[in-house]
Amino acid sequence: MEEFMLTDDVFEQIKDFVYNSLTEEQSLLIDKLILNEELKLRYKGNGLCKDCKQPRASYYWCQCKFQQNFKNWTSGNYKVDKFIQKTQLKAKDYNCVLEWIEYDRFENVEYLAKGGFGTIYKAIWKDGWIYSWDFENNKWRRSKNYCRDYENFPVVLKCLHNSQDITSDFLGEIEAHIMFFSKSVFNITPCYGITKDPESKNFMLVMGYVINGSLRQHLNNSFNSTKWVEKLETLQDIAQGLVYIHENGSIHRDFHCGNILKDSRYTFITDFGLCRPVNVKPSQNECKELYGVLPYVAPEVLRGNEYTQERLRPKSNYKIPQLILNIIKQCWDADPLKRPKAKEIKDLLYELHFSSKFRSDREINKQIEDADKINEKLTSSSSLYTGPTLSYTTNPQAVYTSRLLDFKNLPKPKNSIDNKDDDDSFGEYSGN
Numbered sequence: 028m029e030e031f032m033l034t035d036d037v038f039e040q041i042k043d044f045v046y047n048s049l050t051e052e053q054s055l056l057i058d059k060l061i062l063n064e065e066l067k068l069r070y071k072g073n074g075l076c077k078d079c080k081q082p083r084a085s086y087y088w089c090q091c092k093f094q095q096n097f098k099n100w101t102s103g104n105y106k107v108d109k110f111i112q113k114t115q116l117k118a119k120d121y122n123c124v125l126e127w128i129e130y131d132r133f134e135n136v137e138y139l140a141k142g143g144f145g146t147i148y149k150a151i152w153k154d155g156w157i158y159s160w161d162f163e164n165n166k167w168r169r170s171k172n173y174c175r176d177y178e179n180f181p182v183v184l185k186c187l188h189n190s191q192d193i194t195s196d197f198l199g200e201i202e203a204h205i206m207f208f209s210k211s212v213f214n215i216t217p218c219y220g221i222t223k224d225p226e227s228k229n230f231m232l233v234m235g236y237v238i239n240g241s242l243r244q245h246l247n248n249s250f251n252s253t254k255w256v257e258k259l260e261t262l263q264d265i266a267q268g269l270v271y272i273h274e275n276g277s278i279h280r281d282f283h284c285g286n287i288l289k290d291s292r293y294t295f296i297t298d299f300g301l302c303r304p305v306n307v308k309p310s311q312n313e314c315k316e317l318y319g320v321l322p323y324v325a326p327e328v329l330r331g332n333e334y335t336q337e338r339l340r341p342k343s344n345y346k347i348p349q350l351i352l353n354i355i356k357q358c359w360d361a362d363p364l365k366r367p368k369a370k371e372i373k374d375l376l377y378e379l380h381f382s383s384k385f386r387s388d389r390e391i392n393k394q395i396e397d398a399d400k401i402n403e404k405l406t407s408s409s410s411l412y413t414g415p416t417l418s419y420t421t422n423p424q425a426v427y428t429s430r431l432l433d434f435k436n437l438p439k440p441k442n443s444i445d446n447k448d449d450d451d452s453f454g455e456y457s458g459n
């Protein structure tokens with residue numbers, strides 16, 4: 028867009044064509060006149076804007092509507108301004124728009140939590156997000172819907188500590204987040220824009236507010252009362268989101284249930300690389316420095332090998348259907364190459380979830396029924412139970428926020444089941 032523009036001469040020649048029903052002759056002329064592929068794609072997809080005489084980047088607006096407004100706002104930081112401008116000029120749809128939002132567009136700002144490298148607030152955004160340009164009334168059409176309609180639209184403000192000197196790499200992480208969201212709106216949280224805390228002068232990301240909070244909070248509140256069918260659905264959603272991230276050649280690097288958000292219906296992945304300091308260039312010490320939440324970091328990463336697209340090995344004493352347990356165990360293999368890819372996990376979970384909902388004759392249904400029954404019994408008699416913890420509880424001593432982790436000379440990871448046929452210490456209720 029910046030580099031390639033239609034000349035007035037070309038505009039004059041094609042301005043009366045109907046872009047979505049070109050004659051063969053017109054089509055040939057377009058191919059001859061518009062040599063830049065991106066411009067041609069824009070023209071054939073969305074036609075011309077009569078105002079700026081350029082092909083539109085979006086069916087819902089022309090990028091000139093953003094451009095005309097550039098002079099009316101600034102973040103106070105050149106890099107951030109350029110980043111938002113660039114994102115707006117190429118936005119094709121509502122899920123790719125990023126805005127600079129003045130802090131006074133928010134009200135009822137309330138503190139929610141402190142993370143490793145940022146503080147999270149909830150706020151009401153008075154405007155709502157952009158979904159199209161109203162050509163008649165010359166203004167943006169906005170929506171206050173996220174998972175449901177709101178009168179007072181809640182958003183999350185994530186304040187990034189020490190972000191006055193935010194790096195370009197970090198802005199790249201935000202760009203990646205927007206790209207993932209545009210591909211998977213039901214599994215990734217939206218990032219609507221950037222604002223600035225007027226007191227600390229730190230930048231804040233404006234993100235979708237998800238009602239039940241993090242998956243960790245949700246599990247703490249209702250792990251026992253959640254049936255396995257719902258758990259399976261949640262697992263499948265998470266795997267789906269992860270597939271999109273991996274398909275785009277990225278790695279989350281801080282994947283744990285504090286970074287997964289739970290609505291009553293959907294499950295969203297959030298926090299792409301947003302868990303490390305915003306002013307550190309990853310290229311300086313990419314492989315040396317490790318940020319994350321310890322229980323969720325793969326053992327080979329702690330030893331200094333690079334992140335892979337496979338992860339984790341936590342603990343539980345809760346009855347898990349064997350078919351799901353089999354998948355979990357595969358994910359725990361000490362050898363990262365033997366762990367299934369996100370796509371394989373998603374496919375396995377999809378099949379189990381589909382069977383559990385629509386194929387009552389399948390083995391998974393019997394296992395789910397048994398597991399739900401046992402867990403229900405355990406919950407109701409938990410006051411008498413003296414064995415291992417049954418409910419999903421977090422260790423009060425543990426640190427569940429992302430931080431710089433530093434471990435050297437750890438032993439090579441190995442499977443805990445190396446000399447046993449099966450690991451029955453996990454997921455198997457023995458009744459004692």
Ligand SMILES: [Zn+2]
Nearest residue numbers: 076079089091
């Ligand atoms: Zn225009």
